[in-house]
Amino acid sequence: MARYIFITGGVVSSLGKGLMAASLGALLQARGYKVRIRKFDPYLNVDPGTMSPYQHGEVYVTDDGAETDLDLGHYERFTGVSARQSDNVTSGRIYQQIIARERRGDYLGATVQVIPHVTDAIKEFALADADDLDFVLCEIGGTVGDIESLPFIEAIRQLRNELGPDNTAVVHVTLVPYISAAGELKTKPTQHSVRELTSLGVQPDLLLCRCEHELPASERAKIALFCNVRPEAVIQALDASSIYAVPLQYHGEGLDEQVLRHFHLEGPSPDLTRWDDILDRHQNPEGEVTIGVVGKYVGLPDAYKSLNEALVHGGMANRVKVNIRWLDAELFEQDDAEIAAQLEPMHGILVPGGFGERGSEGKIASVRFARERKVPFFGICLGMQMACIEGARNTAGIAAASSTEFGETTEPVVGIITEWMSKEGLQQRSAEGDLGGTMRVGAYEAKLSGNSHISRIYGGATEISERHRHRYEVNSAYRDALENGGLVFSGMSPDGLLPEIVERPDHPWFIGVQFHPELKSKPFDPHPLFRDFIAAALQQARLV
Template sequence: MEAKIDMGKTKYIFVTGGVLSGVGKGITAASIGAVLQAKGKSLSIQKCDPYLNVDAGLLNPAEHGECFVTKDGAETDLDLGHYERFLDIEVTQQSATLSGRLLKELIDDERAGKFEGKTVQLVPHLTRAIQRKIELASEGSDVHIVELGGTVGDYEGLSFVEAFREFGRRVGRENALFVHVVYVPYIGTSKEFKSKPAQNALSDLRGFGIVPDIIIVRTDSPAPESIKRKIAMFGGVPDDAVLMMPNVDSVFKIPERIAESTLLPILNHFVGDEVAPDMRRWQGLVSMQESDKSEVVRIGLVAKYLDNEDTYLSVLEALKSAAWHEGVVLETTWINAETATDEDFATVDGLLVPGGFGVRGVEGKVAAARYALEHDVPYLGICLGLQTLVIAAARRGGLGHANSDEFEKSGQNVVYIMEDQVGKESTGGTLRLGDYPAQLVPDSLAARLYDGTTIVERHRHRYEVNQAFLEQIEKGGIVVSGTSPDGRLVEFVEAPGKRYIIATQAHPEFRSRPMRPHPLFGGLIHAARPRSPHLPTPDNRPAAN
């Protein structure tokens, strides 16, 4: 029998899902973490994805949602954004574990002779590699939460399920808690909830040697208690270990829901204390969301992926957070970048052009920037949104064919590829990724918003502003208000004299928090309010760098 390993005082929670993907495992994992944080526990968290990709950088955002970037430059699944927003932490590449990277490392080790001629197998070699990643990601925390992407029973996820089972055996069941999230559909024709898919999902999990300690049952509407009892019976757990979780109008209500449920005694027993979680921050956030608001602010999101809001998830969350703290109702209008017209732009109070890649829809984004400059409409540009603002300004400043190297090769490309990115246009993991510092011009709008001149933001790009064209760009109405510390890269531009036109090469949405909105988003919402009295100086800013 394999001996237990000593992992210090760390406790491990494994979150799996059944029936279908997208059932809410990431929100569940983050919410359980938030409750344990409210009890005073230190948290670390990790997403295991069974995809054979090395990272999420080349995954189609229309299918998988946004690519979330960590401070150390890992391109990851959007669930890591949920983790950061709920737990107010900054995760690293250790929090993202994909099959592709693990298999690549195993093959590299085999080719280097590290297995000394032994046969390399999924069990035990891949499962041990998964467990090593869990051990590394959990160092120094009271509780480490691990979420498995997909559903239990997927072929590509079997090694992870086995690794979780082995890990629980190694650390001892008193140090490993298994949470299974299932979905129970409502059949309209027969007017009843059907628990059979969830029962089968639980049977699959138990068949792989894992008996859950907690079952979260997702439904579109409240289900009867009989469903809870049936799930408990087929899951092999007490009724109190099952939490029915119908849809809610705000995911930020879920931590308090868990804290008030019969799951709290289970969590208390698991971590070894009866300390009541202090949920006042979450109560305050929900109260802010639900407070009466009469003023409406309409923000036009000029984008090309309109059929999957997860593509711009962090941007939307940052806008919502800013609106709550401004005390206004946010209405997001999706403007198709491929067909956008001035008439579309005229229907909103402010414009936001998010990051992106490729030529499709770019002229609509340039048109949005031009419209903002000409009509003094509040505008926030993110990454590509900075580049389209620069292109629009350069065209207004006399360069009628101004463009970007990414879209067209010409003698008037005011945006060009960074020197160290040449030849890497089609390769993954090679962009300028993660945290980089910027120096802001004193007394600029950017400096006033950040309340300082030295800041750090996350990046994901390979093109930059060509400063050889600054004269024409400035003639078109914008100035550079922030650069890299060495002055080589343009990080911020803004339009002096306008209500609020600012753009950054960075991705500030990744550092926005529900209880501490990012100042660039707060500034946009404030400036877009009808008859906004002054330029914003938000009190809620990102944590000091």
Template sequence: MLGFGKSDKNSDKKGKCKFIVVTGGVISGLGKGVITASIANVLQAHGYNVSAIKIDPYINIDAGTMRPTEHGEVWVTDDGGETDQDLGTYERFLGKSISKLNNITTGQVYQKVISMERNLDFGGKCVEVIPHIPEEIERRIKEVAEKEKLDFLLIEVGGTVGDYQNVLFLEAMRRMNLKGDPMVFVHVVYLPIPKSVGEMKTKPAQHSVRMLNEVGIQPHFIMARSEKPLDDVRKEKISIFCNVKPENVISNPDLEYVYELPLIYENQDFTENILRKFDIKYKKTDGLDNWRKFVNNIKTAEKKVKIAIVGKYFDIGDFTLEDSYVSVIEAIKHASGNKKVVPEIVWMDSKDFEKDENKLQKLNDIDGVIVPGGFGSTGIEGKILVAKYCRENNVPYLGLCLGLQIAVIEFARNVCGLEGSNSTEFDKNTKHPSVCILPDQVEKMKKSQYGGTMRLGGQDVKIVENTIAEKIYGKNLIRERFRHRFEINPELIENLKNKGLVFSGMTPDNKIMQIIELSEHIFFMGSQFHPEFTSRPINPNPLFTKFIESAIKISDSRSL
């Protein structure tokens, strides 16, 4: 019996996609994205074609217009989507690109249904929330499954069971299950350990499962999130009161390294139990060997490198930092893990340097500096001061998107002698624009067309021969992901070149400069693209790898 629907004894036949739905209860922020990605990871390791969908209940069409401090980082897909950051988690754990179609929002669903009604696609029927909204949700899910010819599709339902916003998505899951689609439900719950009591409590989890039952769904697995591993007493209690077999109550304690989670699942026979639900025979695999090696590297590394991230999205508390720059952090971890070093990340607010330039001396103890992407003029002058310090003091510098533009502005001012040079994004009246808006963006901005209108997604980058970039990438054509409206001013390029700035990457037609470097510096590079979006645990982005190698050299030189 699959949920409240019919079992499908033929679900293991080739071409029949199986669906695994991940829901959450008790509290938000349980890490359903990492859990979904980890389940996908272990299934992929067993040789199955796997992908994942993130359902976001908000009305926004996509994540592109939301503030990073409110919703977290905007993840850019290769096909040009501005999506939820959980898609980045899926890509990192699966090691492959995922389409923008894999992010479904309430806004997209309603927009499509209303558009169909306007086009008479419903043939004059009365269009209603039920059944038409769940039917559109189901159509989108199955579109992904069929397009990719998947064996398994994970579906992460955003929010918490009991929220008004995700009721229609849960209804869509119930209807798919009722129709006989092969489905397994995994419910993630939180087990608190109140200090005053001193023991793990299961009552909130029990109530959460009952709320899920009320919408017609019985979970097959309970994922028990807590500070500590689940003991047998609580496992038995959850099994009895939540109507789940004890072996299907999975311990999911807090971890120092989230990449360890697939291995923890494999050790609890989670994969075998999932496959059994679909009447698929389990076979042991060595598909996790490389993953296990990476995890071992990060757990056993001892040497530290101190990396500063100089950002601007710090205004509502430290708890927002990791979500705002999560892909940059993970890319640092990938490169560091493969080099067997521990990255010590130091957060620096660029506005602090604007108030007091003496604080730049903090960079003396830093082994490498990253200036990530961003928008708006806040904190820009502080970032320019940081770029200048790194250039003059041989501190490894990696500028990402805005970080490249910052480096160019600084170089134009202080090396080319163009006083007051700036980006027209920050100063429309600058006499020496070193960064300007892309030509195709001018009309869009006049019409206030902001959503999904930037230069987005995967683009080819031509690498110039005999440059540091060529040595790093080892080839002359690469593909990276972009999200920007502004570019280096084409009229200033020759002046910058003559003063020593090397343009080592550009569009194949040579029109847009996409990588800069300083050949005499230990590491001073900027990319108009976001290399963090193509970094993976087993295969870190080469630009981050070279940056970490340079940081290790700086760290080693301190001990001489």
């Protein structure tokens, strides 16, 4: 039977519950246990797929086509366990399922209520597909005291009673602020947060205290006394130099040991060799490169969280530090001198995914700069589409080339994708349909051309599987014109209809992909595209 660890947060948001869950999962893995991590999101959206990145950061995509919270990216990167649709649920999805059941008459005329119907649905989600696991870690989004999270806290209370205290644990992540004027750490916010959680019927077993200064033994004892936990179960979580230092830091503070003690388990000592090597590569680089990311949401780094980490992983693979310069594509729309001033110092240029017309001309200008100056270029999703539009305009002679995403055009080099084949069969969409849950999303295969740059990057593979999330596609009717202009289609969908990868053989490193390779990159297994892109940027740096 799986044991359940519920992770809650108090005092303020953004304390790092997701990173804590990922780190604890990695530590339990290192001791030989099989783990899975899940996220409960209290908001009423069915999923984050239609939310602005400025509202909620990036949308993380799973192989089975779920659009999920970005914390699932942390879970995958730290544990290597591929996330699934069943690993993320929102209040919106819970209520959607309950209302559908009520409309069908599944409740046999009963009054549908938060308790038991909503809490039962939450418990079903928590308990599903857990037979082969040792631990299931469940992170509750938001902060204790939020109205939205109350049904989830109540579901935890019920599960603790049903599964028993020996099969469940609650880790409460809280804040111990330092008041500089007084020169003191203050424990009262933590006390109040635990009191709030306890008043809802959930007593935490461990407290992870985020703090900027060392937490003295006297303060730990005080927190333990007022919060009704053992002093050893009050664990300090100081700010780390890197997220990849967090598992080792939490192990040093005894987090995994205290969790196992709670469950009366004596696991083997953890094998942390992997994390020692990751941290060594990250903290002791032998060079550095600068990558310019020309995007739309550069004001919020979480909008490109997986991309940021994948670039770091590529640096680890090459033992170099990657300096990322976030460049607003709108700044490049009018001034060629500004483009040159911003991009000339870059050793590589990356145009990431995104939606909408804003900044598109700046991205196209960045592609042109990279092509003409022979700077390594990497286009992802919309970035590949911009590379095709740039190629159509400037090397294929199609001056009016554009995308139907940006409005009506006489030369739709990029257009909405209306049908495609999936594992479930033919999928069809229309421009007038719903936005949520209608994209080509999840893992799809692509066939690679022999003797291509992309095939060499993938170790000679002829077929790959990568995760997609897009509504628009490069129009294969323009393939001949683009290839005559030097932009080769080196990867296609298995049926040969949908362009997946383009490259320029006459360029040192110029690749565009329709999928999102950053979603599968891990610190201990960097994605080959990012590994090779950073290697090309390093070569560029040596030429400067």
